[in-house]
Amino acid sequence: MATWQDNVRRVAPYVPGEQPQRPVIKLNTNENPYPPSPAAAAAMREFNSDLSRKYPDPSATELVTAIADVYGVDKDQVFVGVGSDDVLGMSFLTFFNGDKPILFPDVTYSFYDVWAELYRIPYRMIPLDENFRIRPEDYAVENGGIVIANPNAPTSIALPRDEIRRILDANRDVTVIVDEAYVDFGGESCLPLLAEYDNLLVVQTYSKSRSMAGSRIGFAIGSKEMIKALSDIKFAYNSYTMDHVTIRAGAASMRDVDYWKKMVAKVVATREKYLPKLQELGFTVLPTSTNFYFASHGKVPADEIFEELKKRDIFVRHWKKPRIDNWLRITVGTDEEMDALITALKEIIR
Amino acid sequence: MATWQDNVRRVAPYVPGEQPQRPVIKLNTNENPYPPSPAAAAAMREFNSDLSRKYPDPSATELVTAIADVYGVDKDQVFVGVGSDDVLGMSFLTFFNGDKPILFPDVTYSFYDVWAELYRIPYRMIPLDENFRIRPEDYAVENGGIVIANPNAPTSIALPRDEIRRILDANRDVTVIVDEAYVDFGGESCLPLLAEYDNLLVVQTYSKSRSMAGSRIGFAIGSKEMIKALSDIKFAYNSYTMDHVTIRAGAASMRDVDYWKKMVAKVVATREKYLPKLQELGFTVLPTSTNFYFASHGKVPADEIFEELKKRDIFVRHWKKPRIDNWLRITVGTDEEMDALITALKEIIR
Numbered sequence: 001m002a003t004w005q006d007n008v009r010r011v012a013p014y015v016p017g018e019q020p021q022r023p024v025i026k027l028n029t030n031e032n033p034y035p036p037s038p039a040a041a042a043a044m045r046e047f048n049s050d051l052s053r054k055y056p057d058p059s060a061t062e063l064v065t066a067i068a069d070v071y072g073v074d075k076d077q078v079f080v081g082v083g084s085d086d087v088l089g090m091s092f093l094t095f096f097n098g099d100k101p102i103l104f105p106d107v108t109y110s111f112y113d114v115w116a117e118l119y120r121i122p123y124r125m126i127p128l129d130e131n132f133r134i135r136p137e138d139y140a141v142e143n144g145g146i147v148i149a150n151p152n153a154p155t156s157i158a159l160p161r162d163e164i165r166r167i168l169d170a171n172r173d174v175t176v177i178v179d180e181a182y183v184d185f186g187g188e189s190c191l192p193l194l195a196e197y198d199n200l201l202v203v204q205t206y207s208k209s210r211s212m213a214g215s216r217i218g219f220a221i222g223s224k225e226m227i228k229a230l231s232d233i234k235f236a237y238n239s240y241t242m243d244h245v246t247i248r249a250g251a252a253s254m255r256d257v258d259y260w261k262k263m264v265a266k267v268v269a270t271r272e273k274y275l276p277k278l279q280e281l282g283f284t285v286l287p288t289s290t291n292f293y294f295a296s297h298g299k300v301p302a303d304e305i306f307e308e309l310k311k312r313d314i315f316v317r318h319w320k321k322p323r324i325d326n327w328l329r330i331t332v333g334t335d336e337e338m339d340a341l342i343t344a345l346k347e348i349i350r
Numbered sequence: 351m352a353t354w355q356d357n358v359r360r361v362a363p364y365v366p367g368e369q370p371q372r373p374v375i376k377l378n379t380n381e382n383p384y385p386p387s388p389a390a391a392a393a394m395r396e397f398n399s400d401l402s403r404k405y406p407d408p409s410a411t412e413l414v415t416a417i418a419d420v421y422g423v424d425k426d427q428v429f430v431g432v433g434s435d436d437v438l439g440m441s442f443l444t445f446f447n448g449d450k451p452i453l454f455p456d457v458t459y460s461f462y463d464v465w466a467e468l469y470r471i472p473y474r475m476i477p478l479d480e481n482f483r484i485r486p487e488d489y490a491v492e493n494g495g496i497v498i499a500n501p502n503a504p505t506s507i508a509l510p511r512d513e514i515r516r517i518l519d520a521n522r523d524v525t526v527i528v529d530e531a532y533v534d535f536g537g538e539s540c541l542p543l544l545a546e547y548d549n550l551l552v553v554q555t556y557s558k559s560r561s562m563a564g565s566r567i568g569f570a571i572g573s574k575e576m577i578k579a580l581s582d583i584k585f586a587y588n589s590y591t592m593d594h595v596t597i598r599a600g601a602a603s604m605r606d607v608d609y610w611k612k613m614v615a616k617v618v619a620t621r622e623k624y625l626p627k628l629q630e631l632g633f634t635v636l637p638t639s640t641n642f643y644f645a646s647h648g649k650v651p652a653d654e655i656f657e658e659l660k661k662r663d664i665f666v667r668h669w670k671k672p673r674i675d676n677w678l679r680i681t682v683g684t685d686e687e688m689d690a691l692i693t694a695l696k697e698i699i700r
Contacts, residue, residue, distance in 0.1 A: 019405060021407075041399035049395065055379055083588060173353055212402050225355065235366070239364060
């Protein structure tokens with residue numbers, strides 16, 4: 001017998017990192033250990049909630065203008081969304097509407113194949129090399145579009161801008177999305193390439209370097225034609241996606257460039273400080289340009305370390321997936337959190 | 351020559367009502383003239399912005415629990431999204447995945463056909479009768495799903511619950527979505543039918559009766575199986591869609607039932623007070639169960655009234671669409687705003 005369930009779209013949903021509600025050392029979702037810009041905090045605190053009765057500006061002009069000013073691009077080149085997941089999901093829907101498979105690495109942000117499945121976009125995963133690196137030459141094949149996370153996650157490895165350029169040169173006729181969620185911690189942004197490639201879309205987020213994961217802000221910068229196509233789809237889905245407070249706080253945060261640079265520098269300093277300590281404990285750590293380590297231990301299996309850390313209220317990330325099931329993704333926290341991590345690891349690994 | 355633009359998904363985007371930034375009398379997007387609950391305002395004011403560095407609760411448990419408590423349903427029966435547009439768009443994607451056309455009225459919320467186009471869902475628009483009413487018997491034909499706005503927009507007419515029941519009885523094997531954006535102003539909610547129909551999804555919003563259009567909160571209540579299907583799709587799209595502040599403010603607003611009822615009563619009182627004044631000016635006004643009027647003037651064309659009001663900084667809504675191009679949708683504002691409207695209309699119509 002037919003039921004309403006016959007028409008339901010089924011997907012294997014993405015499983016986000018655990019969000020324990022009790023206080024723990026949370027190194028599992030690459031959040032920033034420092035608070036958002038005081039300017040963003042002030043914008044939130046001072047927001048007149050009476051305004052909430054009205055719809056927000058559907059174009060989020062205040063936020064778009066701040067991003068355009070800080071990155072030196074035109075306002076027509078900026079698109080904002082509810083986290084970079086929203087921006088990326090909308091970009092998949094907008095730009096990958098052909099019959100040829102889109103390409104992305106086999107080990108990368110685990111939402112890419114989920115979106116492809118959701119929107120029935122054909123896709124092919126290109127294996128990273130044996131050192132977990134992206135080989136640009138692998139992307140010089142026929143395809144319907146390309147998505148590269150740079151730095152890549154969860155590997156933490158960055159590709160130099162010139163290598164991305166090689167991918168772009170081999171793919172002038174499809175959309176190339178570069179997901180720069182972690183770029184501020186040490187990658188080379190592809191923004192300077194926008195002048196040369198009208199098929200390049202650079203996506204960034206407030207969730208990592210700007211300490212605003214809880215506000216849900218992501219953005220894309222690209223050619224005016226790309227941003228127009230993306231906006232048309234966005235307005236076909238939901239005109240008003242970003243609330244008043246978030247627009248204001250996001251604009252204030254973006255303009256506070258000094259604070260942002262200082263917080264990024266603090267995270268990077270901690271990362272460099274604790275890298276040798278992990279290595280001393282016997283971890284192989286991939287060269288990181290992000291706010292996390294991707295690490296594997298020579299002797300103790302990753303799932304065991306993961307469970308033992310959890311018992312001690314320290315959360316890191318582990319995937320039971322081919323190639324990476326003996327690796328852990330560990331967010332860079334404060335020095336105090338990293339000290340606690342190292343102490344716990346010493347107990348576990350001894 | 352092939353270009354990236356060949357793969358772009360093209361849609362005719364929804365055009366939202368104008369959002370003029372200068373102070374005007376804004377009766378064009380059915381916003382509530384009164385501020386949100388003081389409890390919601392306090393939740394926003396007192397939010398500790400340091401928390402923004404962390405991802406929000408992906409399940410928005412605090413908000414879901416408040417909605418479940420107030421409506422006397424199980425938490426597993428509640429889904430929340432970034433405005434009811436997000437909830438509805440996600441519902442189209444989730445439940446309308448078959449080959450048969452989904453059905454909705456020819457005159458209704460103008461996003462329905464936009465979403466159907468976006469997701470390539472076959473659809474058929476069923477004409478309202480000559481009095482702009484939905485005839486339940488028209489929906490007793492083979493279909494892939496049904497969407498009914500009740501009260502309908504922009505007609506403002508409500509269908510009694512028993513008429514919705516007739517539609518449900520004729521459609522046990524497909525998803526029936528009832529969009530109750532305006533129900534609090536005088537419609538009969540279908541929530542009591544949920545116990546009988548596991549294929550019914552009721553969608554509501556904070557944007558109208560709860561004065562929180564600017565916060566972007568919508569929700570759906572349905573069977574656990576439906577909510578599970580919807581959540582799976584949501585987690586495949588974007589795990590964290592609702593920010594911390596919005597979750598808290600939304601929960602506080604939901605629990606402040608007294609304030610909500612008082613504000614709804616104020617809007618309804620104004621609606622009833624000004625209805626005869628519009629009729630005296632020569633308007634035909636459809637029987638409204640919403641926070642707006644759908645009105646047509648016997649002598650002066652709608653587009654002329656629209657333009658003349660705009661010159662006087664009074665914004666109402668007009669569509670250049672078949673059947674309704676001589677009608678205006680006018681939001682119920684404060685008594686002061688309605689006085690200004692009536693004064694302006696007297697000048698225009700004289």
